[in-house]
Amino acid sequence: MNKKAVVVFSGGQDSTTCLFWALKEFDEVIAVTFNYNQKHKKEIECATEIAKELGVEHHILDMELLNQLAPNALTRDDIKIEAGKDGGLPSTFVEGRNMLFLTFAAVLAKVKGARHIITGVCETDFSGYPDCRDVFIKSLNVTLNLAMDYEFVLHTPLMWIDKAQTWEMADSFGKLDYVRNKTLTCYNGIIGDGCGECPACLLRRRGLEQYLKSKEGNK
Ligand SMILES: [Zn+2]
Numbered sequence: 001m002n003k004k005a006v007v008v009f010s011g012g013q014d015s016t017t018c019l020f021w022a023l024k025e026f027d028e029v030i031a032v033t034f035n036y037n038q039k040h041k042k043e044i045e046c047a048t049e050i051a052k053e054l055g056v057e058h059h060i061l062d063m064e065l066l067n068q069l070a071p072n073a074l075t076r077d078d079i080k081i082e083a084g085k086d087g088g089l090p091s092t093f094v095e096g097r098n099m100l101f102l103t104f105a106a107v108l109a110k111v112k113g114a115r116h117i118i119t120g121v122c123e124t125d126f127s128g129y130p131d132c133r134d135v136f137i138k139s140l141n142v143t144l145n146l147a148m149d150y151e152f153v154l155h156t157p158l159m160w161i162d163k164a165q166t167w168e169m170a171d172s173f174g175k176l177d178y179v180r181n182k183t184l185t186c187y188n189g190i191i192g193d194g195c196g197e198c199p200a201c202l203l204r205r206r207g208l209e210q211y212l213k214s215k216e217g218n219k
Helices: 013-025 042-054 065-069 097-111 134-148 163-172 176-182 199-217
Strands: 004-008 028-035 057-062 116-118 153-155
Touching (some): 004 097, 013 042, 013 176, 042 057
């Protein structure tokens, strides 16, 4: 049984929790971060720092071409971060991003002799990204296996849990404070609890408050 895994890792709450999950499940873990010229270089720095602290082999792949294809609020200063209107996609959406990231992660995984690929995508906090859905991940798993004649296993530990349960998972590893203080989710590039006002901070904080309250209630 191959116990080597590649984690798609952005340095945010979700992928850091996935990294801890992978460190528990697998003997050898490699983290891969994509540089697509994010507005906030801090995201890459943050991911690098965490990987270093945890002693995880870390690769940063250059995906700047993504910005050529899909200019959006995460990469361009002149586009504001906005929630989707009328059920539309938010302005942070990069078309096909997860598909591309997972495909490149798979190429790296095969080069490294790893069969397992972990991604923090989640259908519960579904903000309309079609390539975060479970059905897509299953479909891509089949496609990658056929494309490279290799048996990848795509893992999505967060697929069916909400933000509060993601905090609970980090806590179950004894890493709640680590994830809370060291990760970057904020669209304004502020580490830890963030700016407190952008959509990512609001979602993150709501989940944390909900989890801490339920934990308190269970005492
Ligand atoms: Zn924020």
